[in-house]
Amino acid sequence: MIAHSVYLTRRSLVTLMRQPAFAAMTLIQPIIWLLxxxxxxxxxxxxxxxxxxxxxxxxxxxxxxxxxxLFSSGWAGTVYIExxxxxxxxxxxxxxxKRGAMMVGTLAYQAVTTxxxxxxxxxxxxxxxxxxxxxxxxxxxxLLAAVLISVIIASLSNALALLLRQQEALIxxxxxxxxxxxxxxxxxxxxxxxxxxxQDVARYNPVDWAVVASRQALVGDPDWARMxxxxxxxxxxxxxATRAFGAYQRSL
Numbered sequence: 001m002i003a004h005s006v007y008l009t010r011r012s013l014v015t016l017m018r019q020p021a022f023a024a025m026t027l028i029q030p031i032i033w034l035l036x037x038x039x040x041x042x043x044x045x046x047x048x049x050x051x052x053x054x055x056x057x058x059x060x061x062x063x064x065x066x067x068x069x070l071f072s073s074g075w076a077g078t079v080y081i082e083x084x085x086x087x088x089x090x091x092x093x094x095x096x097x098k099r100g101a102m103m104v105g106t107l108a109y110q111a112v113t114t115x116x117x118x119x120x121x122x123x124x125x126x127x128x129x130x131x132x133x134x135x136x137x138x139x140x141x142x143l144l145a146a147v148l149i150s151v152i153i154a155s156l157s158n159a160l161a162l163l164l165r166q167q168e169a170l171i172x173x174x175x176x177x178x179x180x181x182x183x184x185x186x187x188x189x190x191x192x193x194x195x196x197x198x199q200d201v202a203r204y205n206p207v208d209w210a211v212v213a214s215r216q217a218l219v220g221d222p223d224w225a226r227m228x229x230x231x232x233x234x235x236x237x238x239x240x241a242t243r244a245f246g247a248y249q250r251s252l
Contacts, residue, residue, distance in 0.1 A: 001098050008097070008105025012079065013112065026113070030068040030121050034061065035128065037188060044189070051190050053219070058132060061125040062142055062214035063187030066207060068121065069114045069150040070182060074174040076110055076154035077161030084165055093249060103242045106158060107151050114150040118143050132218035141217035141227070148230040149210040153178065155237035162244040165251075181207040186215075206233055 038057040045056050083089040092102060122139060132138055156177070160170050184201045185191070185208035191199050202208040206229070213226040 001101050001104075004097050004101030005104040005108065008101060009108040009112075012105060012109035016109070016113070026068075026072055027117060027120050029071070030064050030117060031124055033064045033067065034121060034124055037064070038125075038128065041188075047193065049190070049192055051192075051215075054132075055130065057125060057128055058130045058218075059190075059215070060188060061121065061130055062145075062218060063185075063211050065118050065121050065142060065146050065214065066149055066185075066210045067182055067187050068117050069146045069210075070153055070178055070207060072113060072117065073110050073150040073152075073154035074157055074178045075171070076106060077157035077159075077170050077174070078167055079106060080158055080161040081165065081167045081170065084161075089248075093245065099245045100242050102245070103155070103158065103238060107154055107238060110150045110154040111147045114146050115143055118146045132220075134218040134220040134222075137222075138214075138218035138220065141222050142214040145210040145214045145217075145227065145230060148227075148234045149206060151234040152206055152230070152237045155234070155241035159237075159241040159244040162241075162248040165248070181205060184208075185211055187211050206230060 034057075037060055041060075042056040044050060045054070045059065051059055080089065083092070093099075122142075134141075157170065157174055160173055164170055164173070184198055185205050186202065187207065191202045191208070194202075209226040209230050213223045213230070216223040
């Protein structure tokens with residue numbers, strides 16, 4: 001299981017390294033979000049009731065990190081669809097490779113990508129003047145939260161790919177799910193200033209769990225309850241996504 005997972009993770013990473021332009025493009029969007037939003041909305045922290053004790057750049061940085069992980073992992077299933085179209089998926093399923101390893105390989109690849117993206121966003125935010133009292137511990141918790149939300153969404157994307165087997169349908173459904181999750185959270189705005197229904201939905205939104213847990217950790221007050229919920233949901237989604245291989249094989 002471990003050997004197969006390592007091999008398949010390496011396969012995905014080698015593919016990424018052979019497309020440096022794609023890797024660079026995944027970093028441009030979060031940098032634009034960070035610098036553009038950080039400048040345009042920096043005065044919102046002065047609104048009564050907004051989270052105090054930080055600049056808007058410091059407030060939005062964990063939101064941009066989670067949003068980046070969200071959008072990147074939402075496309076994870078396209079790799080499976082490409083493998084289906086080339087016949088690679090059928091050959092892997094006919095081989096001794098563990099089904100769990102096939103899922104872990106793609107999820108580990110997404111985790112590595114998320115870590116790199118997160119570190120780049122932190123570096124840009126620090127260069128722009130953001131500072132947090134949580135120190136390296138806060139950065140580590142933010143990295144973990146970003147990886148967990150990436151695993152959750154990538155698992156969903158992989159499962160949809162195995163069930164739908166069409167790239168257009170996968171992209172459409174992923175966008176339909178990802179965008180509401182992003183905006184019904186505190187990624188770019190303090191939900192205490194939002195309508196009550198948004199606050200109620202955000203309470204059960206895993207994206208908001210990741211953003212709030214990251215933001216709390218960066219100010220030195222980690223929210224382990226939300227981190228625990230993220231870890232449990234990530235494990236559940238990875239298991240459910242692995243079960244989708246059976247549905248794919250039965251549909252052949």
